[in-house]
Amino acid sequence: MLAVENVTIRYGAFVAVKDISFRAAKGEFISLLGPSGCGKTTLLRSIAGYVLPSEGKILLDGRDVTNLPARDRRIGMVFQNYALFPHMTVAANVGFALRVTKWPKQQAVERVREMLDIVQLQSMADRYPGQLSGSQQQRVALARALAFDPRLLLLDEPLGALDLRLREAMQTEIMRLQRRTGVTAIFVTHDQGEALSMSDRVAVMNRGNIEQLAAPRELYNAPRTEFVADFVGRSNIFQLERKGNRWHIIGTEISLLAEPGTEDQRAALSIRPERIRLSLEPVDGALAGTVTSVIFNGLHQAVKVTTASGLEVVAHDHGDWHDGQGVYLSWKSNDARIVSAGSRPESRA
Amino acid sequence: MKPRFEQGYWLVLEVVVGIAMAFLLLPLIFVALNSIGPAGLAYFPPPEFSISSYTTIPVKWLWSTLAAIGLGLSSTAGGAVLGTLAALALARGGLRARGLVESLCRSPLQIPSLVLGVAFLQFYSWAALSGGPDLRGSYMGLAIAHTAVATPFVMVVVLARLKKFDWYLEEAAQGLGASPMQTFVMVTLPIIAPAVLSGCFFAFLLSIDNVPLSLFLVGAGQPLLPVDLFNSIQFDLTRTVYAVSTIVSAITTVVVATAFRRLTSVFAASG
Numbered sequence: 172m173l174a175v176e177n178v179t180i181r182y183g184a185f186v187a188v189k190d191i192s193f194r195a196a197k198g199e200f201i202s203l204l205g206p207s208g209c210g211k212t213t214l215l216r217s218i219a220g221y222v223l224p225s226e227g228k229i230l231l232d233g234r235d236v237t238n239l240p241a242r243d244r245r246i247g248m249v250f251q252n253y254a255l256f257p258h259m260t261v262a263a264n265v266g267f268a269l270r271v272t273k274w275p276k277q278q279a280v281e282r283v284r285e286m287l288d289i290v291q292l293q294s295m296a297d298r299y300p301g302q303l304s305g306s307q308q309q310r311v312a313l314a315r316a317l318a319f320d321p322r323l324l325l326l327d328e329p330l331g332a333l334d335l336r337l338r339e340a341m342q343t344e345i346m347r348l349q350r351r352t353g354v355t356a357i358f359v360t361h362d363q364g365e366a367l368s369m370s371d372r373v374a375v376m377n378r379g380n381i382e383q384l385a386a387p388r389e390l391y392n393a394p395r396t397e398f399v400a401d402f403v404g405r406s407n408i409f410q411l412e413r414k415g416n417r418w419h420i421i422g423t424e425i426s427l428l429a430e431p432g433t434e435d436q437r438a439a440l441s442i443r444p445e446r447i448r449l450s451l452e453p454v455d456g457a458l459a460g461t462v463t464s465v466i467f468n469g470l471h472q473a474v475k476v477t478t479a480s481g482l483e484v485v486a487h488d489h490g491d492w493h494d495g496q497g498v499y500l501s502w503k504s505n506d507a508r509i510v511s512a513g514s515r516p517e518s519r520a
Numbered sequence: 521m522k523p524r525f526e527q528g529y530w531l532v533l534e535v536v537v538g539i540a541m542a543f544l545l546l547p548l549i550f551v552a553l554n555s556i557g558p559a560g561l562a563y564f565p566p567p568e569f570s571i572s573s574y575t576t577i578p579v580k581w582l583w584s585t586l587a588a589i590g591l592g593l594s595s596t597a598g599g600a601v602l603g604t605l606a607a608l609a610l611a612r613g614g615l616r617a618r619g620l621v622e623s624l625c626r627s628p629l630q631i632p633s634l635v636l637g638v639a640f641l642q643f644y645s646w647a648a649l650s651g652g653p654d655l656r657g658s659y660m661g662l663a664i665a666h667t668a669v670a671t672p673f674v675m676v677v678v679l680a681r682l683k684k685f686d687w688y689l690e691e692a693a694q695g696l697g698a699s700p701m702q703t704f705v706m707v708t709l710p711i712i713a714p715a716v717l718s719g720c721f722f723a724f725l726l727s728i729d730n731v732p733l734s735l736f737l738v739g740a741g742q743p744l745l746p747v748d749l750f751n752s753i754q755f756d757l758t759r760t761v762y763a764v765s766t767i768v769s770a771i772t773t774v775v776v777a778t779a780f781r782r783l784t785s786v787f788a789a790s791g
Contacts, residue, residue: 219695220695221691221695240694241691241694241695242694242695242696242697242698242699243697244695245697246695247695247696248691248692248695250688250691250692252686252688254686254688254689254691254692256689256692256693256707256711257711258710258711267693267696267698267706268696268697270706271693271696271697271698271699271702271706272697315696316696319696319697
């Protein structure tokens with residue numbers, strides 16, 4: 172369906188996208204997730220045909236479209252600010268592609284009606300975009316992008332301008348439309364919750380690279396890099412140092428057996444807060460520590476513990492803990508993931 | 521009840537505005553009053569009430585008015601096309617020496633019309649003497665000079681509008697399959713049209729009474745309202761001149777008022 176092959180995009184000396192390759196299967200929903208400036212929007216715009224890759228190829232249905240102008244690609248795009256034509260009615264916006272590509276009039280009229288039906292805006296057909304609410308404009312943008320039977324649907328942070336409740340409603344709406352039309356979709360977002368809940372697969376991007384491209388559960392449960400572990404969900408991350416065939420958590424006496432075959436001298440250990448168990452009694456292999464803060468936010472209770480060896484660990488646990496209490500920390504060995512060390516999201520580093 | 525100082529403020533404002541309005545309108549009212557009287561040499565006040573100054577307007581004034589309107593319309597049309605294209609090129613960026621090009625395009629606004637008129641005359645003479653077309657004393661020559669002044673007017677207004685133009689609209693149109701031409705005609709132009717129109721409006725008004733620019737370019741005996749009025753006032757100050765001026769002022773007032781109302785409503789609708 173869509174194949175991105177070794178695409179690099181440079182602006183002068185700045186490399187926005189570094190040698191990225193991935194494929195999307197027919198009907199698949201893929202999110203490009205990453206902090207601002209990670210290159211996700213640039214990559215999306217090169218797929219759409221608005222940015223020419225400096226190197227590499229973009230293939231659509233097996234055909235090289237790298238140098239094809241945007242208008243000949245038949246790709247529907249939903250822009251961050253919707254980019255609805257302010258001087259055209261909702262119906263004219265939705266029918267724009269049909270008009271410029273000279274669909275037979277009757278067929279176009281029917282198609283517009285059908286699209287407005289799907290996004291439930293039949294009654295708004297003669298209104299102007301300026302007279303619609305944010306989420307209605309959003310639905311018009313979706314209908315317009317889908318009306319001409321695009322080979323691919325691209326969405327550039329389309330939910331950024333909506334408040335939380337509308338966002339959730341629109342997430343469902345976009346997924347429903349995508350399933351119904353069976354169109355392959357690439358969705359750009361910096362919101363990990365959005366990416367995880369909507370996508371078949373998520374590509375986590377950082378500094379122009381894809382750090383990991385995987386299904387949401389795999390991404391969460393088995394992050395491959397420190398960046399992914401920290402950007403997707405919350406995680407306790409400890410730096411590891413190789414000594415012989417064991418990894419040592421830097422600054423502690425704790426060590427674990429390294430898998431054979433890895434040559435890396437540095438790595439990191441990632442443990443999700445909800446996978447850490449707190450107990451008053453020592454269990455086998457548990458770390459002793461002291462509770463330093465307890466913060467309850469409704470969804471979970473974050474208990475911060477400082478271990479005897481000086482590590483700071485956050486556990487999500489609903490027990491009745493209080494500051495200064497002595498506790499024991501433990502986790503299942505397969506909940507502690509060894510990930511490759513690297514940069515961490517700046518906002519949380 | 522408003523506070524005292526505010527009352528005082530409003531009073532001062534009203535007086536100042538009143539004086540300014542009188543300053544602007546009194547000359548016009550004087551012209552209108554002086555036009556009502558017997559034809560012939562004009563002096564104030566007119567000796568008796570008469571409308572003979574109106575009934576005896578020679579037909580040449582009609583031709584010179586039409587010539588001025590025709591010149592205004594054609595130069596405005598030329599300025600609209602050139603000014604809009606120039607603004608688009610400047611706003612889109614990617615132009616080398618953008619600042620220089622923009623100041624060059626604006627320069628007809630900064631050079632006094634009189635100088636511009638002389639410059640065009642010299643240029644036309646040079647062109648004619650070097651075997652090119654002789655544009656001296658022709659409407660084509662006038663139209664080119666007036667277009668040169670109309671272009672920056674349209675360009676400046678359209679450029680200001682394009683500063684806040686959402687270029688994603690053009691991308692969206694092209695992504696939906698529109699050619700560059702379709703994108704311009706169906707998306708860009710309709711959105712900037714109010715700016716183009718208001719630029720045209722000012723360009724037209726300026727062309728209609730641009731005496732200094734036309735003075736050197738108009739041919740002997742070639743009718744053109746602003747130049748003819750100027751000459752009449754200079755050589756034979758009759759009440760007819762006042763009558764013609766009053767009619768022209770009345771027409772422009774009506775046209776300007778309606779156009780302004782239309783333009784403001786178009787602007788309001790387009791956001």
